[in-house]
Amino acid sequence: MNQWSPSDWLYHAEGGKHAIFRYRPSAAENSNCLAEEHVAGHVLRISKHDLALSYAVFDNASADENAALATDHEVSNALEQETKSYLFQRKVVQPLLGQRYLDLPRSVVLPPVFCAQLYQQAIASGDIPSSRLQSWRIEGSEMKSTSNNYATSKGVKATLLRDHTTLIKHPRFPDQPMAKHNVISVEIKPKAGYITSSPLVPPKNRCKYNRTRYSLQQQLMQLGHVQKGWRRKIDQEDDSEIQNSKPFTPSNYSPLDLFSGNIFQIQTALTDLSIHMQNNFRVFSNETQIFGEDISPLEGERKDILDTLVRQCRSIASNKNDENKSDDTILLDFICSVVSKVLHREELLRNLLSMQLLDVIDGDGAIRVYERLVYLCDGSNSKAEELLDEAMLFVDKELTEQPKPPRLRGNNLAISPYALPNCSILHSLIEEMDSFQSHPENVMNSSNEVCIQLVDQLSQEGCVYLLQNWLLSLAMCDVSFFVTFQCLADDQCTVEECQSIHDGGIMHYDVEMEDKAPRTRTMIHYEVKVVDCDAKPAKKLRSRTKVEDVFQYLT
Numbered sequence: 001m002n003q004w005s006p007s008d009w010l011y012h013a014e015g016g017k018h019a020i021f022r023y024r025p026s027a028a029e030n031s032n033c034l035a036e037e038h039v040a041g042h043v044l045r046i047s048k049h050d051l052a053l054s055y056a057v058f059d060n061a062s063a064d065e066n067a068a069l070a071t072d073h074e075v076s077n078a079l080e081q082e083t084k085s086y087l088f089q090r091k092v093v094q095p096l097l098g099q100r101y102l103d104l105p106r107s108v109v110l111p112p113v114f115c116a117q118l119y120q121q122a123i124a125s126g127d128i129p130s131s132r133l134q135s136w137r138i139e140g141s142e143m144k145s146t147s148n149n150y151a152t153s154k155g156v157k158a159t160l161l162r163d164h165t166t167l168i169k170h171p172r173f174p175d176q177p178m179a180k181h182n183v184i185s186v187e188i189k190p191k192a193g194y195i196t197s198s199p200l201v202p203p204k205n206r207c208k209y210n211r212t213r214y215s216l217q218q219q220l221m222q223l224g225h226v227q228k229g230w231r232r233k234i235d236q237e238d239d240s241e242i243q244n245s246k247p248f249t250p251s252n253y254s255p256l257d258l259f260s261g262n263i264f265q266i267q268t269a270l271t272d273l274s275i276h277m278q279n280n281f282r283v284f285s286n287e288t289q290i291f292g293e294d295i296s297p298l299e300g301e302r303k304d305i306l307d308t309l310v311r312q313c314r315s316i317a318s319n320k321n322d323e324n325k326s327d328d329t330i331l332l333d334f335i336c337s338v339v340s341k342v343l344h345r346e347e348l349l350r351n352l353l354s355m356q357l358l359d360v361i362d363g364d365g366a367i368r369v370y371e372r373l374v375y376l377c378d379g380s381n382s383k384a385e386e387l388l389d390e391a392m393l394f395v396d397k398e399l400t401e402q403p404k405p406p407r408l409r410g411n412n413l414a415i416s417p418y419a420l421p422n423c424s425i426l427h428s429l430i431e432e433m434d435s436f437q438s439h440p441e442n443v444m445n446s447s448n449e450v451c452i453q454l455v456d457q458l459s460q461e462g463c464v465y466l467l468q469n470w471l472l473s474l475a476m477c478d479v480s481f482f483v484t485f486q487c488l489a490d491d492q493c494t495v496e497e498c499q500s501i502h503d504g505g506i507m508h509y510d511v512e513m514e515d516k517a518p519r520t521r522t523m524i525h526y527e528v529k530v531v532d533c534d535a536k537p538a539k540k541l542r543s544r545t546k547v548e549d550v551f552q553y554l555t
Helices: 048-062 072-076 084-097 112-125 130-136 140-151 203-209 213-223 263-275 299-309 312-319 327-345 348-356 362-376 381-391 397-401 424-435 441-455 460-476 538-554
Strands: 009-014 018-023 042-047 106-110 156-162 183-188 281-285 288-291 480-488 505-511 520-531
Touching (some): 018 112, 042 106, 048 112, 048 156, 112 130, 183 327, 203 213, 203 538, 213 538, 263 281, 327 480, 327 520, 348 460, 348 520, 362 381, 362 441, 381 460, 381 538, 424 441, 424 460
Antiparallel strands (some): 042 156, 183 281, 281 288, 480 520, 505 520
């Protein structure tokens, strides 16, 4: 029977709550890994909290490699289970985003001893950024209260996902090099691509009407009012937080440019992201990260990538008549140029923006609607949140097949996967929000008062509907997507085609040469995939006031 071995899974990356482990089997003669076809080209996504608990409870066993082995049967029992995350992505996200852009997750359950070994390996690797180390720890009181139950648990839930820094061969390119050869992958966090227009924004937060949320947060970070996990530095000796020695430089990136539909603005947005990458822009070459916050390739690596990726890179630099450009800039310019063309020809950004625009109430409005829902649930936060979490999966199939109600035509909610309740107060609120203009001030104040009064009269169904759509928008504002591509010889294929469910896209990439020299053309095989599409838990609404109140410093 095949076995999963912790040593075959290496720490790769992480976000706020989850760590990613990439499958890297040990030498064939020593490996006890699961059959290649199940996990080759995949990553494991696991809660850092669960990893830490596993290590706290099972650290004695983790030193024994054999004790941490998991059989194929033990792990695969959960592969076909339809978890809430799976159902949310299949029923809600995929139909709106586009099936070709989202690979559904596969749920797995791992033995805690296996996870304890992964935790130990990750910490020992030294690859975890110091700014993230605190998220790998749990408080002693929590560990004491949960360890007894945890020791008898059936396992740790994790997700098996495609590794989107790799490419699957395209059928039109039978002679395509190995999928790991000269492949560039760019991970982008696009953020919210709109400026709110909700009349439920209170006067103290009306700076939201003038700029994107991302732009406002950049200024708040510069002023010290907002702290991000990737910016925190931890003293390795005593685990205390220390001052980040590198001053924060705000990014000029505008999500409005990225979502504009204009190829020049898209390229401007990507260039701005590449200048100050923060946690929103990472580049991989042949599965290895080469660019990111405080990460860049060594000089020898830069030259190798430039020389082997595509010969036109040098031509791009010379054509721009700038001899002072560094190899990093030349490489990033080329990558941003290719990715902008891919995003312009695909429908991902347009579909993603339409889902983000389901936020018609803003975070401030969500707070007030949530308070109304809690009141209608007998003052119980838990009851209101349970109701909301279950409602996130209640997609109205008939609604997607029939014309939208007249009151939703032309409204951002027209594409909502959720059924509009028969609630006259909700309908009046939607009409008031549709007619709202964020100027002049007396109109804003009047509309704000009317909307607050309507929210305070909403039915339970009306509250759930607005919060369903807000939570879906919130999830879509927090996704990442990968654009992965490989340059191929032009004579391998003459057909251009967009990405499909089963295959990546193909496009020509032309480079204008100096003076009257003929253009150089290469074929690009690419793939665009979205990740991190989990539903946001309704419990987030409990602390939303603190998140939104910080904007008053900029008004």
